[in-house]
Amino acid sequence: MAEIKNSQPPLLEARSISKSFGGVQALSDVSLVLRHGEVLGLVGDNGAGKSTLIKCLSGVLAPDQGTILIDGREVQIDSPQRARAYGIETVYQGLALVDTLNVTENLFLNREKTSRIPILGRLGWLDKKGMEKDSLEVLDRLGIQIPSVRRDVVYLSGGQRQSIAIGRAIAWGRHIVFMDEPAAALGVEQAQHVVELIATLSRREVGVIFISHNMRHVLQVCTRVMVLLHGRKVAEVSAAEVSERDLVDLITGARGGNRQ
Amino acid sequence: MNSANVDAGGNSAWRSWLAEFQLQNAIVYLAFFAILLFFSVALRDRGFLTTGNLLNIIRQTAPVTVMAVGMTFTLSAGEIDLSIGSTVALSALVAAILLRDYGFLPGVAGGLMVGLVVGLINGLFTVKVRIPSFLVTLGSLGIVSGMARTLTDLQSVPVRHDAFITIFGGGLVGPLSTLVLWTVLAMVVGHLTLHNLRFGRHVLATGGERKTARYVGINTDRIRIAVLIISAITASLAGLLYAGRLAGARYTLGEADLLTVIAAVIIGGTSLFGGRGSAIGAVVGSIIMGMLNNGLILMGLDVAEQMIARGVIIILAVALSLREPQST
Numbered sequence: 001m002a003e004i005k006n007s008q009p010p011l012l013e014a015r016s017i018s019k020s021f022g023g024v025q026a027l028s029d030v031s032l033v034l035r036h037g038e039v040l041g042l043v044g045d046n047g048a049g050k051s052t053l054i055k056c057l058s059g060v061l062a063p064d065q066g067t068i069l070i071d072g073r074e075v076q077i078d079s080p081q082r083a084r085a086y087g088i089e090t091v092y093q094g095l096a097l098v099d100t101l102n103v104t105e106n107l108f109l110n111r112e113k114t115s116r117i118p119i120l121g122r123l124g125w126l127d128k129k130g131m132e133k134d135s136l137e138v139l140d141r142l143g144i145q146i147p148s149v150r151r152d153v154v155y156l157s158g159g160q161r162q163s164i165a166i167g168r169a170i171a172w173g174r175h176i177v178f179m180d181e182p183a184a185a186l187g188v189e190q191a192q193h194v195v196e197l198i199a200t201l202s203r204r205e206v207g208v209i210f211i212s213h214n215m216r217h218v219l220q221v222c223t224r225v226m227v228l229l230h231g232r233k234v235a236e237v238s239a240a241e242v243s244e245r246d247l248v249d250l251i252t253g254a255r256g257g258n259r260q
Numbered sequence: 261m262n263s264a265n266v267d268a269g270g271n272s273a274w275r276s277w278l279a280e281f282q283l284q285n286a287i288v289y290l291a292f293f294a295i296l297l298f299f300s301v302a303l304r305d306r307g308f309l310t311t312g313n314l315l316n317i318i319r320q321t322a323p324v325t326v327m328a329v330g331m332t333f334t335l336s337a338g339e340i341d342l343s344i345g346s347t348v349a350l351s352a353l354v355a356a357i358l359l360r361d362y363g364f365l366p367g368v369a370g371g372l373m374v375g376l377v378v379g380l381i382n383g384l385f386t387v388k389v390r391i392p393s394f395l396v397t398l399g400s401l402g403i404v405s406g407m408a409r410t411l412t413d414l415q416s417v418p419v420r421h422d423a424f425i426t427i428f429g430g431g432l433v434g435p436l437s438t439l440v441l442w443t444v445l446a447m448v449v450g451h452l453t454l455h456n457l458r459f460g461r462h463v464l465a466t467g468g469e470r471k472t473a474r475y476v477g478i479n480t481d482r483i484r485i486a487v488l489i490i491s492a493i494t495a496s497l498a499g500l501l502y503a504g505r506l507a508g509a510r511y512t513l514g515e516a517d518l519l520t521v522i523a524a525v526i527i528g529g530t531s532l533f534g535g536r537g538s539a540i541g542a543v544v545g546s547i548i549m550g551m552l553n554n555g556l557i558l559m560g561l562d563v564a565e566q567m568i569a570r571g572v573i574i575i576l577a578v579a580l581s582l583r584e585p586q587s588t
């Protein structure tokens with residue numbers, strides 16, 4: 001199985017990504033490979049460049065240098081819309097939902113199903129029943145418990161809101177899902193559920209990049225872990241071969257990894 | 261199946277209504293019936309509660325109602341349009357002049373064109389030059405108002421075009437005034453556009469959380485320009501309705517309508533901060549404003565007393581409907 005996967009081009013490959021803001025070098029020469037069904041952990045201290053890297057890969061920021069390949073082909077991801085067209089979804093911290101819309105409306109935001117009757121469809125007439133039915137299915141499939149899909153998300157708890165944001169990424173992310181600290185604001189139990197959701201993604205051959213400060217979560221769900229320090233990649237290790245302590249040492253620079 | 265999700269999402273109309281029911285949305289209707297009841301009792305022998313008077317209220321408020329529906333979109337998207345009052349006057353004057361000189365179609369088209377142009381300019385300055393719509397439209401309020409004054413040197417322009425007066429003013433379709441039909445049309449089109457079309461969904465998303473809307477790929481610039489065009493065009497339509505009903509246009513038309521329109525929209529449950537809107541609520545809110553006008557006059561209050569009473573009632577109604585939901 002491993003051999004077969006390795007013989008096909010990686011799902012996502014980034015080569016020598018660099019990005020600076022004014023005089024600050026946020027990322028220098030960072031490369032990464034993400035394979036089908038793999039969960040790659042991305043760890044590092046605050047300001048190490050994790051979020052910048054994700055933003056460069058998801059079309060929010062334009063890297064100064066570097067190339068991105070999807071399934072072995074070079075691509076230009078110059079906007080979030082373009083990223084979505086490639087089947088890439090991102091869960092940003094705190095930026096996921098529109099509070100005044102309900103659960104279904106958020107799940108289908110800018111992906112609304114419209115009526116199958118041609119004239120109404122052209123007008124953009126919403127297929128509310130269809131969307132509601134699909135929302136219930138998605139939430140069921142992911143085991144996400146919400147009082148009602150008609151409830152405005154402002155009335156939901158932090159954990160429920162984050163579940164919906166992740167549910168949306170999972171439902172639409174056909175190939176790649178980036179998660180920038182998806183469990184940061186959550187309680188223990190809810191955070192554990194998020195980690196389980198990530199595991200279901202990798203079973204569907206989706207590639208996931210998972211940013212977290214929680215090393216236990218990282219080791220629990222990731223196959224490989226990449227460590228950033230001051231905008232450089234300082235280590236890339238197999239999750240099976242390191243302990244939480246090792247990762248913390250790598251993050252703080254107390255110990256060098258397989259420096260590249 | 262996940263029973264919790266399914267239960268509340270059941271298909272019966274009653275459940276659907278219950279799930280979406282929120283007290284804020286109901287307050288406009290409670291206020292409506294409270295005010296209706298109050299005037300019906302207080303003015304029981306002065307002809308308030310007659311079909312004739314009630315229809316008269318709807319007819320008189322039709323221009324404000326149409327603008328309230330337009331402003332619902334603007335506020336829902338997190339923008340505001342202060343220039344609607346002066347757009348009413350300029351549209352009415354342009355329409356009246358073109359009607360006199362060129363006939364029906366040029367008159368109607370020219371009047372509506374005023375709104376299109378004003379709205380487009382408001383929108384472009386808001387989005388491209390990044391000036392808050394509050395300030396852009398404060399500026400265009402002055403500019404358009406000045407244009408309305410110079411256009412005819414403060415002279416009014418009579419409208420003698422029968423078809424125009426029938427359609428936009430005093431005409432009847434069966435037993436109903438065309439102004440009542442315009443009110444119903446604005447309500448139906450506004451409601452369906454805001455709540456049943458993709459466009460409306462994107463308006464609400466843009467007003468609710470613009471950054472998120474942009475992240476999911478909604479063209480929020482286009483939405484913001486569109487809502488400012490909608491409020492301006494409904495102001496133009498209001499100008500035509502005034503010109504039709506009064507059989508003439510004057511630079512003072514619509515001058516005092518801005519605050520009435522905003523009060524009507526807010527009482528109707530639309531958020532002043534974007535993200536929530538109700539076109540039906542705006543229409544009911546507008547009729548509430550009309551009832552207040554009518555009722556206070558019939559009660560024999562003088563102008564100063566009317567202003568005070570109206571102010572107090574508006575503050576009360578807005579205070580009740582403005583309370584934002586508590587997030588958990």
